[in-house]
Amino acid sequence: MKRRLKELSILLAGLGAIGLFVLVSGIAPINASGGHWPITRWFLDYASDRSVDFHSSGIEPHPLDQLGMIRLGAATYDSNCRWCHGRPGSPAPVVAGHMTPSPPYLPGTPLDKEPRELFYIVKHGIKFAGMPAWPTQARDDDVWPVVAFLQQLSQLDAEAYDRHVQVETESDSPVEQLAAQACAACHGTSTSPSAGPRVPLLASQSQAYLEQSLQAFKTGARHSGIMQPIAARLSDPQIAELAAFYAAEPDVERETTTPTVAESNPADLDEVVERGKSLAHRGDRQKKIAACAACHGPGTIQRSDDYPKLAGQPVWYLTQQLELLQRRARGGTERVERMHSIADKLTAEEIEALANYYAQLPLAE
Structure with a gap:
């Protein structure tokens, strides 16, 4: 027995020495261009799937069929996610394809994840995979629209996707084009409906309040995983222009809203x-x-x-x-x-x- 313990100790010490040599010498490649070995890829995928299933087991999914959920999720995906995961009608992003591991191309691929698992991944991200956590952990209500959209994404073609995320404008005004690109898919305009009751209507708010709010989102002082990345991409002059644009809008087109809590009586x-x-x-x-x-x-x-x-x-x-x-x-x-x-x-x-x-x-x- 003592002999076996001694042999095991020598083996472990030898393995430790080899590991230390690999660590200190730097001979182990970390280049993304080489990819993972098949066994490494299988191990990481399996461990990730098991971890997500375990840690999401207590999450209760929110209703995903509420008015505007999919459109709001689509606009968020188009703003934050398509750069790595692609969009219908376009090939997989080239740069993301050279990451190790590379992000999955989601359009046209049915997801084998339950809503609770998608929520956990979107909110918390995945270590060693380049999948970032949601910009703020303070709010879960921002995440569920993305989950609702992801469940529909594999069924959308390019035209259907564009209907969710694009707002057309015939104006040549730079600020109106900026509003159509950055804001209107969710908040609407006088000629385009908002994305339902989960988002505020910006028309007729004061320019000062809108500008201060966008600056608060930009700095992270106001929490929203949807708004913080959008505001961060806007320059201060663009924020001022958008605030003035929406302050001058008299109203916004609205779709039929969900009943209020007491409308049944x-x-x-x-x-x-x-x-x-x-x-x-x-x-x-x-x-x-x-x-x-x-x-x-x-x-x-x-x-x-x-x-x-x-x-x-x-x-x-x-x-x-x-x-x-x-x-x-x-x-x-x-x-x-x-x-x-x-x-x-x-x-x-x-x-x-x-x-x-x-x-x-x-x-x-």
């Missing part, structure tokens, strides 16, 4: 809206909640351009923003901390009431 909806109206205009002295309208409208009071107008924004979006503020997961401009103490005092019912009240108002108020 109009009487209940009226009651919810009235409760929201009272809270928006009078606040709640007992809970020390200031009236929302003093900063966010509507009304004739002169308000600062640094605050967003809430009238006409979708119920889902308004609800989500208040919940993000409660969790300190939204971020924002330097004034966002003023909203934390207010959001903390709101119950789920009060958030529902406020969102429904503001959503039924005309956008420009």
Whole structure:
């Protein structure tokens, strides 16, 4: 027994010495051009699949058939993902094809992943594969539209893909062309619909607020894996031009929205809206909640351009923003901390009431 232990010790010491020699000498190639050995590729793929399955096992998928989910996911994919994974109608990206391992070309390839697994990969990325993590870990709601789109991608041809991500404009104005390329697929314009209730409508917001928000996304002070990469690619003059463009837009074309939480019973909806109206205009002295309208409208009071107008924004979006503020997961401009103490005092019912009240108002108020 002692002899075998001695032989095993010598073997392990020899293997350690060989490993140390390989490490120190640098003779092991790390060049991507050589690719992986088949056994190495199999081992890494197998280990990755098992890890994703294990760590995503407790994730509950969100509903992926909500209005605008696929279009929002498509716009995000086109902005952030197609550079490595390709798009329908185009060959696999050349540069990405020379990575080791190379990113899979996703168009036309059915994915053998469950939604929870896709969510985990998109949010957390994959080590040693060049697959980055989502730009912010603070928000999961940004990730699910991408999952919804990925489940549909293999069924899309180039024309169907372009319908999701391209907004045509007949204008020769550089700023309108920039808006069509960078913003309109999600936020819409006066001639193109927005991508549903998960995104804010930018038309009629003040130029100051829009510019400050884009700068906050650009620096990462406001969290969004969708918006941060887009804002990071914009120059300061482009941000100012886009802010001025959307501030001058009177309204935005909208698709049929999903029913609000109380629309199944109009009487209940009226009651919810009235409760929201009272809270928006009078606040709640007992809970020390200031009236929302003093900063966010509507009304004739002169308000600062640094605050967003809430009238006409979708119920889902308004609800989500208040919940993000409660969790300190939204971020924002330097004034966002003023909203934390207010959001903390709101119950789920009060958030529902406020969102429904503001959503039924005309956008420009």
